[in-house]
Amino acid sequence: MDFLKAALLGVVEGVTEFLPISSTGHMILVNEWIRISPDKAFADAFMVVIQLPAILAVAVYFFRDLWPFAGDRAETVSRLGFWARILIAFFPAAVIGALFDAAIEEKLFNPVTVALALFLGGIVLIALEWRPRAGTIPTARDIPLAMAAGIGCIQCIAMIPGTSRSAATIIGAMLLGASRLAAAEFSFFLAIPTMFGATAYKLIKHGIGFTGGQWAIIATGSLVSFLVAYAVIAAFMRYIRERSFIPFGIYRIVLAVIVLAYFLR
Numbered sequence: 309m310d311f312l313k314a315a316l317l318g319v320v321e322g323v324t325e326f327l328p329i330s331s332t333g334h335m336i337l338v339n340e341w342i343r344i345s346p347d348k349a350f351a352d353a354f355m356v357v358i359q360l361p362a363i364l365a366v367a368v369y370f371f372r373d374l375w376p377f378a379g380d381r382a383e384t385v386s387r388l389g390f391w392a393r394i395l396i397a398f399f400p401a402a403v404i405g406a407l408f409d410a411a412i413e414e415k416l417f418n419p420v421t422v423a424l425a426l427f428l429g430g431i432v433l434i435a436l437e438w439r440p441r442a443g444t445i446p447t448a449r450d451i452p453l454a455m456a457a458g459i460g461c462i463q464c465i466a467m468i469p470g471t472s473r474s475a476a477t478i479i480g481a482m483l484l485g486a487s488r489l490a491a492a493e494f495s496f497f498l499a500i501p502t503m504f505g506a507t508a509y510k511l512i513k514h515g516i517g518f519t520g521g522q523w524a525i526i527a528t529g530s531l532v533s534f535l536v537a538y539a540v541i542a543a544f545m546r547y548i549r550e551r552s553f554i555p556f557g558i559y560r561i562v563l564a565v566i567v568l569a570y571f572l573r
Contacts, residue, residue, distance in 0.1 A: 327540065329472060332470055339355070344529075359506075366496050369496075398498060400461045419570070422567055451481070473502065
């Protein structure tokens with residue numbers, strides 16, 4: 309039964325981590341119904357560790373775009389420059405997270421905050437798709453340094469549970485002039501250092517001294533998380549080339565009502 313729970317939570321993580329619908333909101337709901345373990349330290353660490361395969365899915369899917377040493381010298385320089393912009397965008401969240409992680413967990417991890425963040429994020433996604441002006445930056449590689457830094461600052465809003473890291477970065481990029489495709493691509497790329505840093509920090513905080521059986525449960529959730537995340541990334545990139553974010557905005561609003569109704573019933 310524990311392996312089935314791990315697989316189900318791996319599916320939830322893989323599906324929700326990179327879509328602008330808040331993995332936190334979904335994991336809070338699902339974990340209320342499916343307790344992976346009565347051991348809180350293990351349960352908290354499990355939720356963190358299964359993010360790592362999702363990061364790997366991004367690196368594998370976008371390997372040709374991200375690996376700096378493929379191609380000629382000019383291409384290597386270009387990709388290294390792009391990585392520098394990604395790391396600059398990552399820096400604000402790294403600083404704010406290190407300083408205020410404990411306070412954020414204590415004050416903001418509650419159903420009202422999650423529901424409100426889901427609802428407002430849904431409204432903003434819908435409003436962005438209704439605006440008359442399309443973005444002028446065609447791909448993530450074209451995002452300039454100042455815009456990357458701005459996206460990184462906006463990403464910090466995602467520390468509010470229910471906001472969604474991908475939603476914050478996509479919305480931020482589009483508000484700053486990126487196309488829908490460029491915003492989604494940059495969100496995926498920025499996820500690599502951001503999620504890796506957050507996962508490493510929380511693993512150090514929670515510890516990893518588990519039994520062999522517990523590691524087997526983590527391995528199950530991790531494998532499912534990787535496979536599902538890879539499929540979701542591929543499908544999402546195809547989706548946004550022709551369709552809008554409005555369905556995700558509507559879904560967030562509906563989920564906000566469900567979260568609030570469930571916890572305040």
